[in-house]
Amino acid sequence: KAGVTQTPRYLIKTRGQQVTLSCSPISGHRSVSWYQQTPGQGLQFLFEYFSETQRNKGNFPGRFSGRQFSNSRSEMNVSTLELGDSALYLCASSLAVGAVQETQYFGPGTRLLVL
Amino acid sequence: DQQVKQNSPSLSVQEGRISILNCDYTNSMFDYFLWYKKYPAEGPTFLISISSIKDKNEDGRFTVFLNKSAKHLSLHIVPSQPGDSAVYFCAAMVRNDYKLSFGAGTTVTVRA
Numbered sequence: 001k002a003g004v005t006q007t008p009r010y011l012i013k014t015r016g017q018q019v020t021l022s023c024s025p026i027s028g029h030r031s032v033s034w035y036q037q038t039p040g041q042g043l044q045f046l047f048e049y050f051s052e053t054q055r056n057k058g059n060f061p062g063r064f065s066g067r068q069f070s071n072s073r074s075e076m077n078v079s080t081l082e083l084g085d086s087a088l089y090l091c092a093s094s095l096a097v098g099a100v101q102e103t104q105y106f107g108p109g110t111r112l113l114v115l
Numbered sequence: 116d117q118q119v120k121q122n123s124p125s126l127s128v129q130e131g132r133i134s135i136l137n138c139d140y141t142n143s144m145f146d147y148f149l150w151y152k153k154y155p156a157e158g159p160t161f162l163i164s165i166s167s168i169k170d171k172n173e174d175g176r177f178t179v180f181l182n183k184s185a186k187h188l189s190l191h192i193v194p195s196q197p198g199d200s201a202v203y204f205c206a207a208m209v210r211n212d213y214k215l216s217f218g219a220g221t222t223v224t225v226r227a
């Protein structure tokens with residue numbers, strides 16, 4: 001079956017703009033997590049959604065938000081972009097919230113560059 | 116605050132030899148640890164995990180060792196193969212709080 005898909009794959013924005021990233025989980029998966037990857041910081045947890053509800057949140061400012069739709073697709077929004085938001089944003093899906101983490105499947109990521 | 120640290124950003128090893136990747140953590144509540152492997156333009160894929168009740172877990176060429184008193188874990192790859200060239204992330208979590216905390220990653224290059 002198809003893996004986790006993320007769109008767009010690459011994005012260039014300028015400071016102050018906002019951006020919306022999309023993630024389609026593996027069919028049947030109901031939990032979607034978002035991570036930010038930057039050089040030197042590794043992967044940092046943003047938030048997790050299950051059944052259209054945010055179940056867990058990392059330590060990111062309120063400019064970072066997300067939502068999940070009834071078909072489990074998820075979007076992540078970053079408003080008032082800053083240069084430091086340039087990163088690879090990864091989405092991961094799993095069958096259920098709190099699933100054993102090795103069952104979490106990652107998408108290829110969206111690379112965001114803020115100029 | 117980085118709770119999981121991989122202090123070696125890169126590692127170069129000859130094919131057939133052992134690769135040893137190290138990871139340190141600061142949160143004593145972490146009770147489950149994972150290693151992920153990531154190729155360019157792909158998302159991370161799960162490699163191997165270990166629960167805090169164990170000190171070793173082996174899966175084929177990959178072995179993870181956990182030293183809880185030192186808050187240290189390591190991944191051994193024996194023998195190293197060219198296809199092992201990738202970025203390796205160490206991750207940790209508290210099992211009933213399923214937020215994964217990742218290290219910054221170690222880039223492994225296996226030389227022929």
